[in-house]
Amino acid sequence: MALEAMRLAVPDLERLARELRARIIETSSATDTPHLGSCLSCVDILVAAYFHTLRLDTIDPRNPDRDRFILSKGHGAAALFQVLATRGFYPVQLLETYGEDGGLFAEHPPTPDRLAGIEAATGSLGHGLPMGLGMALAGRIQGRAYNVIALLSDGECNEGTIWECAMMAAAQRVQRLCAIVDFNKWQATGRSREVLALDPLADKWRAFGWSVVEADGHDLGALVSLLSRVPDGSGLPVAIVAHTVKGKGVSFMEDDNNWHYRIPKPDEVAAAKRELGVTA
Amino acid sequence: MRNAFADELTRLGRDDPRLVLLSGDIGNKLFDDFKAVAPQRFFNCGVAEGNMMSVAAGMALSGLRPVVYTITPFTTTRCFEQIRVGACYHHAPVTIVGTGSGLSYAELGPTHHSLEDLAILRTLPGMTVFAPCDEVELRLGLAAALDQDGPLYMRIGKKGEPIIHQIPPVFALGRAITLRPGGDVCLIAAGTVMPEVLAAADDLGRAGLSARVESFHTIKPLDEQRLDEVFRTCAVVAVVEEHGRIGGLAGAVAEWRAGQDGCLARMLSFGTPDEFMHEIGSQKYARRKFGLVADHIARCVLNATRVTT
Incomplete structure (x- = not known):
């Protein structure tokens, strides 16, 4: 059995998060890949999940007992691709083909048969969480004790299927399903509380029958402790409303929605890396 | 059903x-x-x-x-x-x-x-x-x-549809089933409209035409081999479906046919027109309204053979 959770210590996770942020920014600049702000806001959540809690098998990525992580906010793929390579699903060098014609790394995750570590091809919002519910129900039917984690954006919570899924997961009391909302308060073209009436977001999940916690989505200690408590004993699906900052980690990108689509120039990449304390 | x-x-x-x-x-x-x-x-x-x-x-x-x-x-x-x-x-x-x-x-x-x-x-x-x-x-x-x-x-349909296959046929997805042999014309159909199609074949028989009937239960992948056979051997091929005439079985057959050389058979399509049915009515009424009934199908096929020959 090669299933394992890495359980790295918090200082190691923090160092890894800084390095991954630097690589994501470099890749965005080198390959004209947008959604940088969305990627940077979820790096800590990905790091906590992949390098601490998730029980994964990089030798047999389809091991039926593995935990599943679904990037329901598929536009964060540039972050996920870096994380999967670093976690050992494929060589980091493969990422040098990022954005190349005929390559694998598009702006959104490909299907699982194309790239090790991917659980669902997302990009159209509102699909990942319901697919995750199907996987969690399958685990229950098959008697397998794996968790399914789906990472959502706050903009994604505009989609009706998220709330259809929330009701079904609660009705079925699927306690091995966890939805994390990367609540960075922005969507593509505006404040997420203004585009649609998103607030109070945690109360909405609670009202839909989920066990809800709010957390600082950049506090790796808090994140690993919450992720380690799924299922949390309530018998309900778990929602983590993670308060995040879009563009987190680089002062001139933080909470500036221009970085949803903007591509950093070389001098901005250098400045960002200095701030992150990453020299290589 | x-x-x-x-x-x-x-x-x-x-x-x-x-x-x-x-x-x-x-x-x-x-x-x-x-x-x-x-x-x-x-x-x-x-x-x-x-x-x-x-x-x-x-x-x-x-x-x-x-x-x-x-x-x-x-x-x-x-x-x-x-x-x-x-x-x-x-x-x-x-x-x-x-x-x-x-x-x-x-x-x-x-x-x-x-x-x-x-x-x-x-x-x-x-x-x-x-x-x-x-x-x-x-x-x-x-x-x-x-x-x-x-x-x-x-x-699938709802309930009470008549059974077409009195004995279980040889079955594979993508393989049409010949319900009636025949050499003059061929009626190709999918779905529960089949009784009307078989009755149309009976009508054509009474008019002196030998009508082959094929159940094209699989619309995709299409049984191209069977299409090739019927389009080569019959003068008229009529496609019948309880579906719009845009893009269904007839559409699929027409797409296939566009890529064939020497496809001389005349092709007819029976389905619903480009409209919603705003008035109420039973399935029987609706089929009659849209010409998905045996006598209409038989008459059109018969006319087509007269034009063709």
Whole structure:
């Protein structure tokens, strides 16, 4: 059995998060890949999940007992691709083909048969969480004790299927399903509380029958402790409303929605890396 | 037909632990036997078809064989994107069943009609599209669907449809079944409109024409070999479906034919026109209105042979 959770210590996770942020920014600049702000806001959540809690098998990525992580906010793929390579699903060098014609790394995750570590091809919002519910129900039917984690954006919570899924997961009391909302308060073209009436977001999940916690989505200690408590004993699906900052980690990108689509120039990449304390 | 579906599903579900049934808040009593056999593998997903389809895709990606069931518009057009992304892009073995297809629910109005489903679903890469003419084909097709590894859409009627196959035919998805031999004209049809087609063949026989009848239960992949045969041997080929004339079985046949050389047979298409049926009426009334009845089909085919010869 090669299933394992890495359980790295918090200082190691923090160092890894800084390095991954630097690589994501470099890749965005080198390959004209947008959604940088969305990627940077979820790096800590990905790091906590992949390098601490998730029980994964990089030798047999389809091991039926593995935990599943679904990037329901598929536009964060540039972050996920870096994380999967670093976690050992494929060589980091493969990422040098990022954005190349005929390559694998598009702006959104490909299907699982194309790239090790991917659980669902997302990009159209509102699909990942319901697919995750199907996987969690399958685990229950098959008697397998794996968790399914789906990472959502706050903009994604505009989609009706998220709330259809929330009701079904609660009705079925699927306690091995966890939805994390990367609540960075922005969507593509505006404040997420203004585009649609998103607030109070945690109360909405609670009202839909989920066990809800709010957390600082950049506090790796808090994140690993919450992720380690799924299922949390309530018998309900778990929602983590993670308060995040879009563009987190680089002062001139933080909470500036221009970085949803903007591509950093070389001098901005250098400045960002200095701030992150990453020299290589 | 839906009773046969429930019965066959229960029979298959008894032996196949991968089989899961997801229903969109319909057919509760219909599935009592299935629920008794496999209580852990029945899910009433409520009136939330988009979620239901994605849940099924997630199950299929986890080694199960989900079957999604509700009234046709709600399991097709309502959640088309979930079918496209979840089932088809992932090539996940989800069996999608639409009940009350075509004009089966004519009296419920156009919200419950499905005259576009074959057209849109066959555009999706890797999707198999299946429309059995009776419960015999339905049972054979359902077993075959669970035995293959990709998404499949199955379009069925409601209840009381006559049985066409008195003895079980040799069956494979993608392989048309010859219901009647004949050499002058050929009637190609899919789905529950088949009794009208067989009656039209009888009418043509009385008029001195030998009419071949083919059940093209699989619209995709299309049995091109059989098409090649009938288009080479018959003077008129008529395609009949309880579906719009845009993009269904006739559309698929026409696409195939456009790529063929020396296809001399005249082709006719019987289906519904480019309109919603705003007035109320039974399925029988609706079929008559749209010319999906034996006497109209026979008359048109007969006229076409006169023009051709």
